[in-house]
Amino acid sequence: MPDQLHIYNSLTRKKELFEPLNPPHVGLYVCGPTVYSDVHLGNVRSFLSFDIVYRYLCHLGYKVRYVRNITDVGHLVDDADEGEDKIAKKARLEALEPMEIVQKYTNGFHKIMRLMNIIDPSIEPQATGHIIDQIEMVKRIIDNGFAYEVNGSVYFDVEKYSQQYHYGELSGRVIEDMQESGRDLDSQDEKRNKIDFAIWKNADASHIMRWPSPWGDGFPGWHLECSVMSTKYLGKTFDIHGGGMDLKFPHHECEIAQSVAADGTAPVKYWMHGGMLNFEGKKMSKSLGNSILPEEMINGDSPLLDKPYSPMTIRFLMLQTHYASEIDFSNKALQDAEKALRRLTNALKTVEKLPFVEGKIDEEKETTIKALCHECSEHMNDDFNTAKTIAALFGLATQINTFKDAGGKVTGISNDTFELLKSTYATFILEVLGLKEESTGDQSVLNDVMSILIDIRNTARAQKDWATSDTIRNRLSEANIIINDNKDGQTTFEIG
Amino acid sequence: MPDQLHIYNSLTRKKELFEPLNPPHVGLYVCGPTVYSDVHLGNVRSFLSFDIVYRYLCHLGYKVRYVRNITDVGHLVDDADEGEDKIAKKARLEALEPMEIVQKYTNGFHKIMRLMNIIDPSIEPQATGHIIDQIEMVKRIIDNGFAYEVNGSVYFDVEKYSQQYHYGELSGRVIEDMQESGRDLDSQDEKRNKIDFAIWKNADASHIMRWPSPWGDGFPGWHLECSVMSTKYLGKTFDIHGGGMDLKFPHHECEIAQSVAADGTAPVKYWMHGGMLNFEGKKMSKSLGNSILPEEMINGDSPLLDKPYSPMTIRFLMLQTHYASEIDFSNKALQDAEKALRRLTNALKTVEKLPFVEGKIDEEKETTIKALCHECSEHMNDDFNTAKTIAALFGLATQINTFKDAGGKVTGISNDTFELLKSTYATFILEVLGLKEESTGDQSVLNDVMSILIDIRNTARAQKDWATSDTIRNRLSEANIIINDNKDGQTTFEIG
Numbered sequence: 001m002p003d004q005l006h007i008y009n010s011l012t013r014k015k016e017l018f019e020p021l022n023p024p025h026v027g028l029y030v031c032g033p034t035v036y037s038d039v040h041l042g043n044v045r046s047f048l049s050f051d052i053v054y055r056y057l058c059h060l061g062y063k064v065r066y067v068r069n070i071t072d073v074g075h076l077v078d079d080a081d082e083g084e085d086k087i088a089k090k091a092r093l094e095a096l097e098p099m100e101i102v103q104k105y106t107n108g109f110h111k112i113m114r115l116m117n118i119i120d121p122s123i124e125p126q127a128t129g130h131i132i133d134q135i136e137m138v139k140r141i142i143d144n145g146f147a148y149e150v151n152g153s154v155y156f157d158v159e160k161y162s163q164q165y166h167y168g169e170l171s172g173r174v175i176e177d178m179q180e181s182g183r184d185l186d187s188q189d190e191k192r193n194k195i196d197f198a199i200w201k202n203a204d205a206s207h208i209m210r211w212p213s214p215w216g217d218g219f220p221g222w223h224l225e226c227s228v229m230s231t232k233y234l235g236k237t238f239d240i241h242g243g244g245m246d247l248k249f250p251h252h253e254c255e256i257a258q259s260v261a262a263d264g265t266a267p268v269k270y271w272m273h274g275g276m277l278n279f280e281g282k283k284m285s286k287s288l289g290n291s292i293l294p295e296e297m298i299n300g301d302s303p304l305l306d307k308p309y310s311p312m313t314i315r316f317l318m319l320q321t322h323y324a325s326e327i328d329f330s331n332k333a334l335q336d337a338e339k340a341l342r343r344l345t346n347a348l349k350t351v352e353k354l355p356f357v358e359g360k361i362d363e364e365k366e367t368t369i370k371a372l373c374h375e376c377s378e379h380m381n382d383d384f385n386t387a388k389t390i391a392a393l394f395g396l397a398t399q400i401n402t403f404k405d406a407g408g409k410v411t412g413i414s415n416d417t418f419e420l421l422k423s424t425y426a427t428f429i430l431e432v433l434g435l436k437e438e439s440t441g442d443q444s445v446l447n448d449v450m451s452i453l454i455d456i457r458n459t460a461r462a463q464k465d466w467a468t469s470d471t472i473r474n475r476l477s478e479a480n481i482i483i484n485d486n487k488d489g490q491t492t493f494e495i496g
Numbered sequence: 497m498p499d500q501l502h503i504y505n506s507l508t509r510k511k512e513l514f515e516p517l518n519p520p521h522v523g524l525y526v527c528g529p530t531v532y533s534d535v536h537l538g539n540v541r542s543f544l545s546f547d548i549v550y551r552y553l554c555h556l557g558y559k560v561r562y563v564r565n566i567t568d569v570g571h572l573v574d575d576a577d578e579g580e581d582k583i584a585k586k587a588r589l590e591a592l593e594p595m596e597i598v599q600k601y602t603n604g605f606h607k608i609m610r611l612m613n614i615i616d617p618s619i620e621p622q623a624t625g626h627i628i629d630q631i632e633m634v635k636r637i638i639d640n641g642f643a644y645e646v647n648g649s650v651y652f653d654v655e656k657y658s659q660q661y662h663y664g665e666l667s668g669r670v671i672e673d674m675q676e677s678g679r680d681l682d683s684q685d686e687k688r689n690k691i692d693f694a695i696w697k698n699a700d701a702s703h704i705m706r707w708p709s710p711w712g713d714g715f716p717g718w719h720l721e722c723s724v725m726s727t728k729y730l731g732k733t734f735d736i737h738g739g740g741m742d743l744k745f746p747h748h749e750c751e752i753a754q755s756v757a758a759d760g761t762a763p764v765k766y767w768m769h770g771g772m773l774n775f776e777g778k779k780m781s782k783s784l785g786n787s788i789l790p791e792e793m794i795n796g797d798s799p800l801l802d803k804p805y806s807p808m809t810i811r812f813l814m815l816q817t818h819y820a821s822e823i824d825f826s827n828k829a830l831q832d833a834e835k836a837l838r839r840l841t842n843a844l845k846t847v848e849k850l851p852f853v854e855g856k857i858d859e860e861k862e863t864t865i866k867a868l869c870h871e872c873s874e875h876m877n878d879d880f881n882t883a884k885t886i887a888a889l890f891g892l893a894t895q896i897n898t899f900k901d902a903g904g905k906v907t908g909i910s911n912d913t914f915e916l917l918k919s920t921y922a923t924f925i926l927e928v929l930g931l932k933e934e935s936t937g938d939q940s941v942l943n944d945v946m947s948i949l950i951d952i953r954n955t956a957r958a959q960k961d962w963a964t965s966d967t968i969r970n971r972l973s974e975a976n977i978i979i980n981d982n983k984d985g986q987t988t989f990e991i992g
Contacts, residue, residue, distance in 0.1 A: 065593065097561065097729060099619045107616055110606075120603055123595045129625035132707050211628050233593060349990070445991055446942050448975035452968065453949055472948065479944035494845065495941060 648698030
């Protein structure tokens, strides 16, 4: 197992040693949400995967500049450069200014990220905030001969580019196949070739989101913004670019072509792609009727769910699978994750409290614990394998519980090993995996405890044990809790 | 007292009937934060004042588009167009990309807004997201003859403007006085007149935040962004523009001049300005050493504070003063506010629970309650007088407590009046004033209750009353609470 970080690079299709371009700095770019609707669970998984990448790189001591964009213009409903802009369409449906849509869904997105304990990126640039930079990039691509203008729109000339560079190197697609299978759409006739893609679109009169440009009023093509914003904040070539598997083609393939065509440089050293998320064996989709929003899962507000699941349960279930593999959500998987997570976090509370007692070293135990601690890092070094890291943490939890059950103290290992155990266990759960402690539902616990106390008081009253019942009432009153004996025979309480 | 909303208009220096330009729509623009440092308490007060304006307009049934910007470029350290850009300077100090600074302090700002229960605006545009629109406005101002270019910078020609329009109409300043009192700064010599102000600044080689423009690489003047973003999202003339008193001059005065010079239209019908905030009689400032950040006040993390104060206590204290008046924060004022707010919210819980009993109408009581309910609206209609609305709510709280003390039921008033009382009281506290219920510190309450229960159990054990002690232990165990009898004789508990 590797003692240095290795990353599976989608571009080379190999696991490679991670060697940053400019250590200790690392540039990380992740494609963020298109803010025209609620973020779905698959998006959350993708952002979580790169949250782990970010956390682990920081854990290794790298100084990471993490950029995750907000797509607030240019993402068309139909990926083939046709149809309406997704945000403008939603605005028309909801009768709002497009930027109100952007604000609403950006806020919603941020809320889910907070609930899921996903760390904010260092910079979260918006596409509309970089129109000038996008126009400048289009100009460079035209100047270099890789794009042409028709009726106020500018298209990337894929065939021309292919004569010199390899279009398809990331996705593995072959340009001749793409030309045959591409759909024939009406206004495709502006394009020289149907695999060409728009980098600037002319805005017709009805289009609200528009900016002046050398080619008339228009708006940028969707693929362009990521090329512009990643290189603006991370340099013409940077370390890691991430996104969901569904973005590999055409989005990321186009990003590479744009950067190469504009600046002659491949933009990214390591490309990373996250796997998809299914629910009970099927792809989640609105048309299949099995789509569950993250917030619905947290509130239990879906007929598909047996009960609500906490954000950390959802997070933990996602991390139990390697980021690049497909994951299958189900009620059973969620409930198992809930229990497993509790086992992990209970052992964390235990290890923080157990006293250490010097004693004869049990070599086997000593070796096992040290090995499990090292495994946590080794699995993360192996392309961020959170699934195996969690397995190692369960191994440690078993060791902790054995100490607890055998006399409630840690003994038989060296103090150094005990310190290693404590710090590894806490660091990997809390910092690297970001599994924060969740509120244990204080209100319901309080209700339970109060009902015990009220029963004791009522029993005392029934037995005319006024001393006990008065003591309870007085001490509750000191604690600012008032007991009310209601007419229906029920006793309730209120605070304050 | 007015039964229709009246607003004190800083422009006309009169209280005026509020008549929106395009009812039921209302356009509201508020100057947001410059995100180069933590938001301070005075800013929070300003944003709270306009949160109340927004809430009350919505309460009246208006459809409000509320725009509050983020200044992420162009605000110079020295207001007289000299010195470094505030964000670029901070970036240099912290050795970060300027947009990392923007992200960090935008996130911090949003956090405080959430804590303070200040509603998000409909649109929160960033200055860097509107560079093209700003360049277009500069062009229009130049085309109309009210600005001139020198060395790649563009200045607004105040004297020229004054020949045709009234520069100073908002602030009441006289142009001749300004010319005499203006400071003489080195590179002021680019300006024809020292009261001229930059609308576009040439970026020297060291400047990171820069964009291409017809006048070379540069960045927009600070005053320009608000003119551009307010009119872009609300129209060339819109209803209400708000901001702190300190922004009246030069910022808002310049906004008017820019809009008039570019488009020939006064941009705003009602100008509103919020008052300043002092601490124990002195202006809060870092140099005086009496500056307290909102988060420090909430955590109690300042030598100037006796204890922490909850966000709603701070909110309530601010609302006890009319938005345009100066306010003085102190430990005493905060502690008084804490108590007063508790009185108000306790009465809210009471009124929701009290049963109504039909009975002979007490005309005086009936009249008093109805009058107090109407007063809540009337005071808000009088230029958003939250201070007097709160006084009326205290009047209602007294009525509620009288019902509670006199038999724990509501009687002597009509059912209609009771419903009016309940809905008015809840609506004004929760929706209009936005005073949400705060967690009552469940953990500490739980600790108190558990200590009572543990004492009862220990007493039972001492008396060999095993039935009671076992019942307590078993029922706690059902509630997922484990009791530990520690070696030091203490009994502790843990959940889960």
